[in-house]
Amino acid sequence: MSLKFYYDLMSQPSRAIYVFLKVTGIKFESKPTILGKLGHKSEEFLKINPIGQVPVIDDNGFIVRESVGILRYLCREKGIPDHWYPKESKAQAKLDEFIEWQHIGLRLPCAFYFKLKWLEPRLTGEKPLESEIERFQPLMLDSCDLMETFWLNHNKKFLFGNHLTIADLLAVMELEQPKLCGFDPRQGRPRLAAYMASVKSETSPYYDEANKIIDKLASMSKL
Amino acid sequence: MTIQFYYDILSQPCRTLYLFLKLNNLSFNKHVINLAKGHHRTEEFKKINPISLVPFIEENGVILRESVGIMRYLCREKNIPDHWYPKDHKSQAKIDEFIEWHHIGLRFPLTMFFRVCHLEPLLTGKEPLKSDVEWSISGMKISCNVMENFWLSNDRKFLFGDHLTIADLLAAMEIEQPRMCGYDPRNGRPKLTAYMNNIRAETNPYYDEACELLNSISAKKLSKQEIKSNL
Numbered sequence: 001m002s003l004k005f006y007y008d009l010m011s012q013p014s015r016a017i018y019v020f021l022k023v024t025g026i027k028f029e030s031k032p033t034i035l036g037k038l039g040h041k042s043e044e045f046l047k048i049n050p051i052g053q054v055p056v057i058d059d060n061g062f063i064v065r066e067s068v069g070i071l072r073y074l075c076r077e078k079g080i081p082d083h084w085y086p087k088e089s090k091a092q093a094k095l096d097e098f099i100e101w102q103h104i105g106l107r108l109p110c111a112f113y114f115k116l117k118w119l120e121p122r123l124t125g126e127k128p129l130e131s132e133i134e135r136f137q138p139l140m141l142d143s144c145d146l147m148e149t150f151w152l153n154h155n156k157k158f159l160f161g162n163h164l165t166i167a168d169l170l171a172v173m174e175l176e177q178p179k180l181c182g183f184d185p186r187q188g189r190p191r192l193a194a195y196m197a198s199v200k201s202e203t204s205p206y207y208d209e210a211n212k213i214i215d216k217l218a219s220m221s222k223l
Numbered sequence: 224m225t226i227q228f229y230y231d232i233l234s235q236p237c238r239t240l241y242l243f244l245k246l247n248n249l250s251f252n253k254h255v256i257n258l259a260k261g262h263h264r265t266e267e268f269k270k271i272n273p274i275s276l277v278p279f280i281e282e283n284g285v286i287l288r289e290s291v292g293i294m295r296y297l298c299r300e301k302n303i304p305d306h307w308y309p310k311d312h313k314s315q316a317k318i319d320e321f322i323e324w325h326h327i328g329l330r331f332p333l334t335m336f337f338r339v340c341h342l343e344p345l346l347t348g349k350e351p352l353k354s355d356v357e358w359s360i361s362g363m364k365i366s367c368n369v370m371e372n373f374w375l376s377n378d379r380k381f382l383f384g385d386h387l388t389i390a391d392l393l394a395a396m397e398i399e400q401p402r403m404c405g406y407d408p409r410n411g412r413p414k415l416t417a418y419m420n421n422i423r424a425e426t427n428p429y430y431d432e433a434c435e436l437l438n439s440i441s442a443k444k445l446s447k448q449e450i451k452s453n454l
Contacts (some may be wrong), residue, residue, distance in 0.1 A: 050373055051324075057369030062313060067317030089299050096314060101274075103326030131352055150273050201363050 004058040006031040006048065008039070012177050013067030014055040014113065015210040016169040020071060020099040022206040023164075024080050028057075068099055071166040083163035089162070098151060098159060098167045105146065107174045109139035110185075117181035118221075140178065144192065147171070152191040157198050164202055172199045176211055179218045226251040229272070231258045232432040233440075235330065235396040236290035237278040238433040242392050243294055245429040247303050251280075257357040259345075271446040291322055296391045305417060306386035321374060321390045328369065329362070330397050332362035333408075348366060367415065370394070375414040380421050387425055395422045399434055402441040 005021065005028040007014035021028050033039035033054050049065055056065050059077070064065045064070050086092055113136045116128045151159060151171075158168050175185050175196060186193035194196040200207045208215070218222045228251040230237035244251050256262045256277050263275040272279055272288065279288040279336065287293050298308040299378050309315055336359040339351050374382060374394075381391050398419060409416040421428045431438075 017367075041423055051328075051369060062316075064316050065320045066323035067321040069316055072319055073312065073316040076315075089296065092299075093287050093292055093296040096295055097288045098289040100289035100326070101276075103323070104331060105274075108331060129354060131354060132358070146274060 002060065003028045004031050005029065006025070006033045006045065006056040006058075007054050008033055008035045009210060009213045010035060011054055012107065012173040015169070015173040016166075016175075017055045017057075017067055017070055019169050019173075019203050019206045020074070020084075020166065022209070023203050024074075024078070024084070026074065026080075056091075067170065071170075075166070083165065085166050095160060095165055095167050099170065102167075102170055102174065106143050106171065109136055110141045110174045110178050112136045113140045113183070114177045114180055140183070144189060147175070147185070148189040148192045150193055152158055156193045158202075160197070164199070168199050169203075172196055172207075173210075176214060180214055180221065182221065224283050224331060228252065229254040229256050229280070230264075230278045231256050232322050232433065232436055234277055234401050235334070236393070238330075238396040238399075238437075239389075239392040239431050240280075240290050240293060242277045242312060242396075242426055242429050243297070243307075243389065245299075245432075246387075246426060247301065247307075249297065249301060262363065290393065291389070298389070306388065308358075318383060318388050318390050322393060325390070325393055329366050332359070332366040333397050333401050336357045336363040336399050336406065337404060355446065360406075363406070365410075367398075367412060370408070371397070371412040371415050375418050378414070379427075381418070387422070391422055395419060396433070399437060403437060403444060405441075405444050411445065 003026065005017065007018060008031075009015055009018065009032075020026075032047055035054070039045060040049075040054060046052060048058065048063055051065075053065065055067055055070060056063060057070050057074075059073075064073050072085060074080060086097060113133075116132050116136060118128075121128055156162060158164055158169065159171065172195075175192070178185065186196060226244070226249060228240070230241060230253075232238060232241065232255075232437070243249075256268065261274075262268060263277060269275060271281070272286065276286070276288060278290055278291055278293065279285075279286060287296055295308060297303060308318060339355045340361040343349075346349055379385070381387055382388065382394065398415070401408065409419055
């Protein structure tokens, strides 16, 4: 009975699941799949996920893809404390509201900004297209502002109260990514800054463990 | 208590939810929010929904946003047949796999094409940048091919077997959208074509009702060739 976890700590949803597995104490067999080394294009990995994306879990032969689906599955199957994804119907619907919004509302603008400014120039050696950056940069700023003025418009410690939920892990890992291109969403957004600090301290030491690689790369690109 | 349903029938997830409500005989009051006229940006609308997105529902004073979350909620709360979103854990995980993929895997590229080639020119009066058109078309085609070659590779009637799930409604309504700019994802994709026909047959007359305005815009667009020649 083993849970295999395929991931790359450069990937935001991979980090969210990594922290979740560690904090909840679910034992897993680590299967690092390094995107930079085309691990996601290897024959072995494509058998597990033909669309070539991480994270993926293999729970005793049952394969689950997509971070949100994986987290919801683990909450149902592994006897996880209820606060992570409450069974109560309205509370769950409120969590889903954020989780389903964040794909295009938060992840997409932050991840595309990262892809255009950091990833693609390193892969192709070419400068990013200004017209594309002009499209995604304002979207990312709007998205961070919505975190500050709408989703965190309360005095709670986390998105949905004083306990962590899967929504928090998904959110913070997306918000960490653009620092690789010199943008820190915390700046000028006091609620967001306090919120991210709360998530980090609640999930210590795994938060820093998950972000070790991007922290290092971010400090290198500052030099 | 009747559901208050806020929507614009030209939005993909609004059509999805419209179909879901109709097919499951859930009674609702219609609140039409015309996005093209900026109704979602009015102060009145923002008081109810500060993030200016449709669809959303209101029931007993509780507001719920996001089509996927709303449908999961209705499946739990109302008397909805199990096949729409099975309670069985593993089936649910498999449906979630598609649903969570579809946001950035399907909805985003198709919507981007729609925005770049239809919405933005309409709003700004300017022709789209050639590089934007090329980029959005290639993303859309990749996504449609993943539908054909991966998600529909098992030759089943619907995505997860012989019964409709909420995933099918989400998928079909996204796939209909680019027809408004002269691109029909069915062309050259036989599995996708058969799949779309199955959904329409299973959900009519509501399918055609939900797509009526989209169909009339698409028919007008067919006479314009400039975007088509790029495809």
